[in-house]
Amino acid sequence: MDTVFATASGRGKAGVTVVRISGPRAWAVVESLAGALPAPRVASLRKLRDRKGDYLDEALVLTFAEGASFTGEQSAELHIHGSMATLAALSRELSEFEGLRLAEPGEFTRRALENGRLDLTQVEALGDLIEAETESQRRQALRVLDGELGRKTEAWRRDLIRAAALIEATIDFADEDVPTDVTPEVLELLTRVQAELEREIAGSFAAERVRDGxxxxxxxxxxxxxxxxxxxxxxxxxxxxxxxxxxxxxxxxxxxxxxxxxxxxxxxxxxxxxxxxxxxxxxxxxxxxxxxxxxxxxxxxxxxxxxxxxxxxxxxxxxxxxxxxxxxxxxxxxxxxxxxxxxxxxxxxxxxxxxxATSAASAVKERHRVAMTRTVSSLTEATRIVEGESDFAELGAEHIRIALRTLDALIGRVDVENVLDEIFSSFCLGK
Missing domain, CATH: 3.40.50.300 (P-loop containing nucleotide triphosphate hydrolases)
Structure with a gap:
């Protein structure tokens, strides 16, 4: 994988500009510029020099180990003086390193998603936080960025996995004497998850209005x-x-x-x-x-x-x-x-x-609502089959598996490539 760099602060003249570098060569690049590296997560003042030894700037250097950075990769930050000339000189020097290139818009966040540092709902929340204009939008975006919707989704998945396992146990041991009737527990699990999803769907409309206005x-x-x-x-x-x-x-x-x-x-x-x-x-x-x-x-x-x-x-x-x-x-x-x-x-x-606005849920987008509505439809059908005590237990289990795949798509585990480009197109360079 390439190592990438970009400014992670606002464009234009400033007191300080932050340049982020992420990827397998991040530390080697910074070591070439600044000499001995500081310990991870310890800020240290260093003089930056190009490969000819010419003085570029004095900068605050931070390094982050793989698995402990925003992207999940080995990364570093250079806090340089924020003149356009200083940034241009550093960018020219960075571009000369083999295997190092300018990051695409949203690439740091996309790598965080791919490396499991964020789920898809958190990625969307980060975009919302950047665009937030009001206090309610800021609070709502932070709540989702903190993983609230992801945690709810994980709880729903655990319950549905349990329900599917119970049904499949009756299928696998159909010819044996299974002493426990799993139907009451399965129905309780399906009913609870469906009720929570329906509450989240109802609150998503208010959340969407808080987000969009x-x-x-x-x-x-x-x-x-x-x-x-x-x-x-x-x-x-x-x-x-x-x-x-x-x-x-x-x-x-x-x-x-x-x-x-x-x-x-x-x-x-x-x-x-x-x-x-x-x-x-x-x-x-x-x-x-x-x-x-x-x-x-x-x-x-x-x-x-x-x-x-x-x-x-x-x-x-x-x-x-x-x-x-x-x-x-x-x-x-x-x-x-x-x-x-x-x-x-x-x-x-x-x-x-x-x-x-007080009824706002963690789900804030139409994509979230559509995924949860589809999940509810699958659970409704699974419940109908289980309640009917039919001989089609395999079909009930399959509807639960469909519900699980839909929830996985909600948080970005599967089947999301078609929405990633649209989501990241709204991100700025350096994020």
Missing amino acids: FEVAIIGPPNAGKSTLLNAFAGRDAAITSDIAGTTRDIVEVRMDLGGLAVTMLDTAGLRSTEDRVEALGIERAIDRARKADLRVFLDVEGEGVDLSPEAGDLVVRAKADLNPPASTDVIGVSGKSGEGVGQLLRMIEERLSTR
Whole structure:
């Protein structure tokens, strides 16, 4: 296997730049540059010189033994001064070593996967952690990176292996007197795993929203103050506002951090009947996007309705409360222009979305959900066969084996080559 190198810190001028080297020749390369190697995991200051003896830089050198590094390979890090010229000089020198090449994007992490240092769900979580913009995204990515989903999967696998072994024992010793009926234990194992998988599937939708961000659509008739409210949320003029009905014809989006959650606010076209084809298209898109949103905020204007009804959990508030205050204290009034009720409305939105986020599971991607759903289908069929006390015990065991292979694919043990390129394509060079 080649030894590879790349910067493991951000690009551009910096106080310190970290260059990572990983592979069978990592220590030999560093020894050639820095002289005597420090003990593994002990930082040591060294002068780096090229093979002509010319001084390259003074660097902090760290080495990691095989099996005790991020990649699982023999590796090293050079913490050099972060000028572009210093990095360029070191990179030129490293490129001259035989068997040493620049790492491809995500190659260090891919080697960690291949060497069993990370499972596939942890690899995905590492990518999510790098991309995290909010506190909730950071915490969720760290939880999965710590191996939470992998540990759950291993527990499910142990139970299913036990269930399959019990069934196969009855097959292998069918002609002998087997004193114990294995059916109750097998059913208990299958039922428990299936119930836990179904809970994880249900929570995966919330986890996916935490990862990708929630969407909140602002709904109302024309001139209800939707764009002004969006601008108040954003703290800037994100949407054009005017007194002319139908000003907003396309959906305007504002991304924001709301209580540690990534939230996209959607300013939609005013909902009304119109003969204007362009405005009608905007209204059609607004209704479609609003229905798909995680939460809708309806701006109520007395005497005017919209062709969309609030769902459970949606918010209905009185629009332009500075001009038309609500008659009842039970109704919240908001005004993007004066700021009245804006803070209260944001807190209510945050409360509703935070409540949904608390149900987030360890599974955060569609790939995870699909694998677990397929596992549940196999277990459902296996349970049906076992409960029926049929003569097709081999078939029940085979459905359990299919469930096991699906779980293995979930954590990257088998049948994942078709998804690896897509996953690692989002990684930066040096990771």
